[in-house]
Amino acid sequence: MAYEPPTHTVERSLRATTGAKIIAGVDEVGRGAWAGPVTVCAAVTGLRRPPAGLTDSKLIPPQRRTELAGALENWVTSHAIGHASPEEIDELGMTAALRLAAVRALGGLPVQPDAVILDGKHDYLGGPWRVRTVIKGDQxxxxxxxxxVIAKVHRDALMAELGLEPVCEPFGFGDNAGYPSPVHKTALRELGPTPYHRLSWAFLDALPQWRHLKKVRIPAEAAELESGGQLGFDF
Structure with missing residues (x-):
């Protein structure tokens, strides 16, 4: 299926209405995973024509996505990656963990942006940046x-590396990147969580033998059960 290529329309609008000159696009990956960090990339591109085939990373076949990420890293003006660990997700909740990862990514840029385009409808970042949220901004x-694309390829590689550790081998992180899958669910049921699992998430409720390991979410985040934390745990 062909998709309309992304444009610089929002970037041009921000330049015209706010005077912003350096604009970073920000997107996350790993929000719905059961294991591993949530990862955010901040990318500054200017108004140049991007490499062919650029769209939302989820719509690009894995091999092409890896190739495209390599081309993008050489093409963008600058980019940086930020993570929030499973422990930080358990302690802070997903919204605060996303912000932490995004702040780390933006802090890694050589020059701070005047404005940020954030994928989605919710501004989990806030000040001091001028933020524009765009639904399906990744398309x-x-x-x-x-x-x-850069965030997805970076996190997939990180999870594949973790998957080589003996404690993680049965979970298939190289294939599922920490998301629920039959292999992942079977290993979790039989072996229990690894040090890389998010222990505050609801999937442990379906595992009586491991339920004692569950961490209690702080009250401020108790009502915010992320989709990955509450769905798909019907073992």
């Missing part, structure tokens, strides 16, 4: 699409 905005 429509060049900078966000670039951030989406």
């Amino acid at each position: 429509s905005c060049v900078a966000v699409a670039a951030a989406s």
